[in-house]
Every structure is written in C-alpha cells, then in structure tokens.
Amino acid sequence: MAWAEYVAAFGFFFVSHSVPVRRPIRERIIERIGGRGFTLVYSVLSLAALAWLIVAADRAPYVQLWPWASWQPYVPLIVMAPVCLIVALAVARPNPFSFGGANNDAFDPSRPGIVGWTRHPLLVALGLWAAAHVVPNGDLAHFLLFGTFVVFAIVGQRLVDRRKRREIGARWEELDHARRRGRSLDVRRFGSRFAARLLIAVFLYLGLIAIHPVLFGVSPLP
Structure with a gap:
C-alpha cells in the first residue's frame, strides 16, 4: 500500500x-x-x-538509484532559464500546430516567433524541465516521475501532430513549411511585445526559485 x-x-x-x-x-x-x-x-x-x-x-x-552530489542542483537551475523563456514566448500566442494556442486563426507563418523553431514549445519546455530535474532526484519515485514526463513530452509531440494533421488537413504541410521558412534569430520577429515577454520570463524564473521551498520543501539554489 x-x-x-x-x-x-x-x-x-x-x-x-x-x-x-x-x-x-x-x-x-x-x-x-x-x-x-x-x-x-x-x-x-x-x-x-x-x-x-x-x-x-x-x-x-525512498529507493536510491544514485547518490546526491553538490553539482547536481546546478543542472535544473541553469536549464530552467531557457524553460521559462520558452514558456513566456509560447503562452497565449497563436499556434495552430499544438495545444495552448490563442487566436490561432491569426497565426502568421511569416512571423511565427517561437513556433518557427518548434511546433510544440510547451512540450519542449516540459521535457527540458523534467530531464533537468531527473539529475538531482536520484530515487526511484522521482526518476519514474520526471522520466515519464520526458517520454510524455517526446511522444506527445507526435500524437498532437497526428491529431492536428487530421484537423487541419492538407493545409498542414503548407503551413508547416511556411512556419519553418519564417523562423529567424531576429528577436524583433517574435512580436512587438517581446521585451514584455522576456520580462515575464525573468519574473517567472525568480518566482519559481522563491516559491520552490514553500511548495516542495527544498531550495533549488546550491
């Protein structure tokens, strides 16, 4: 039991x-x-x-799989920075390829933002979050927890692709090709509110560090 x-x-x-x-x-x-x-x-x-x-x-x-080491907390601490940025850039933005999009009819493949780099930014963020947290949690329960989320994030992308292909139909391939063609490293093409979303990412990152001891009883800081 x-x-x-x-x-x-x-x-x-x-x-x-x-x-x-x-x-x-x-x-x-x-x-x-x-x-x-x-x-x-x-x-x-x-x-x-x-x-x-x-x-x-x-x-x-508690069933230990590997011993804890002092360097391990640095892994999630570093990885969570891009995770927070991906989440901030993806939430409430048009994305007809995945879940969580808003106003998907307004999606502009010539200015796809984060969607230009991945059709499923939130699943990518979930996978990175989970993979990073496997490292400092070397017991069986947490390994199964975070390892399952890594698999869920990878498999979930394929499942959502399959579902969206059926819903969008033949236009999916055309839209996906235009999305990849519109990707850019120019942050201005992420939208006029990129600076605001960058600020949200910073506050999200700092907020998670602050609230982590309250929610989980352990500080994420080394």
Missing part, C-alpha cells in the same frame, strides 16, 4: 490529460463553457494533477 497514492496520482494525471482532449468530449465541453473556459479548466485540472503527483512522489518509499 506504500505506493498506492503514487499509482493513483499517476492514473489521475493521465486520465485528466487524455480524456478531456478527446474530440467528442472536448467539443461538448466547449459548447457549454466556450474555448477560453475549456482552456482555463483544463489548465487548472492539469496543474492540480501535477501537484498531486509531485506530492505523491515525495511521500513514496
């Missing part, structure tokens, strides 16, 4: 992420509460499931 909560939390996480996004169910929910309402509810449910899963991993029996 020691692992029961951990297994239950894993089950709830995958059910909460897979069932609501099934097309018939999603369409019914959107009919009742609208697209923005669905995004809000789905986001809150996802965060609640993730929070429970992390808490359950902390409560699970």
Whole structure:
C-alpha cells in the first residue's frame, strides 16, 4: 500500500490529460463553457494533477538509484532559464500546430516567433524541465516521475501532430513549411511585445526559485 497514492496520482494525471482532449468530449465541453473556459479548466485540472503527483512522489518509499552530489542542483537551475523563456514566448500566442494556442486563426507563418523553431514549445519546455530535474532526484519515485514526463513530452509531440494533421488537413504541410521558412534569430520577429515577454520570463524564473521551498520543501539554489 506504500505506493498506492503514487499509482493513483499517476492514473489521475493521465486520465485528466487524455480524456478531456478527446474530440467528442472536448467539443461538448466547449459548447457549454466556450474555448477560453475549456482552456482555463483544463489548465487548472492539469496543474492540480501535477501537484498531486509531485506530492505523491515525495511521500513514496525512498529507493536510491544514485547518490546526491553538490553539482547536481546546478543542472535544473541553469536549464530552467531557457524553460521559462520558452514558456513566456509560447503562452497565449497563436499556434495552430499544438495545444495552448490563442487566436490561432491569426497565426502568421511569416512571423511565427517561437513556433518557427518548434511546433510544440510547451512540450519542449516540459521535457527540458523534467530531464533537468531527473539529475538531482536520484530515487526511484522521482526518476519514474520526471522520466515519464520526458517520454510524455517526446511522444506527445507526435500524437498532437497526428491529431492536428487530421484537423487541419492538407493545409498542414503548407503551413508547416511556411512556419519553418519564417523562423529567424531576429528577436524583433517574435512580436512587438517581446521585451514584455522576456520580462515575464525573468519574473517567472525568480518566482519559481522563491516559491520552490514553500511548495516542495527544498531550495533549488546550491
């Protein structure tokens, strides 16, 4: 029974992420509460499931896989900087290729922003976050937790691509080609509000460092 909560939390996480996004169910929910309402509810449910899963991993029996070392906390501390930037550049921006986009009809493939570099910036951020946190958490429960998220982020991109190809149809290939052609290292092409989103990334990064001891009982600083 020691692992029961951990297994239950894993089950709830995958059910909460897979069932609501099934097309018939999603369409019914959107009919009742609208697209923005669905995004809000789905986001809150996802965060609640993730929070429970992390808490359950902390409560699970400790089985060491590798010893802790003083250099390990630097890995997530460094990696979380680009993660926060990717999230800040991706959230509430048009992205017809993935989930979490806003006003997707307004997507301009000649100015794709972060989407020019990856169709699934939020899944990339999730994968980087999880991979970085594997390093300083060398016990079985956390290895399964973060390792599963790495796999989820990789496989999820293929699954979302498959779904979006069906929804968009033949235009998907054309739109994707235009997206890649429009990518640029010129930050001005990320949009007129790039500076604001960069500032959001900085505050997000610092905020996560500040709140980490409160939420998880351990400081991310070495």
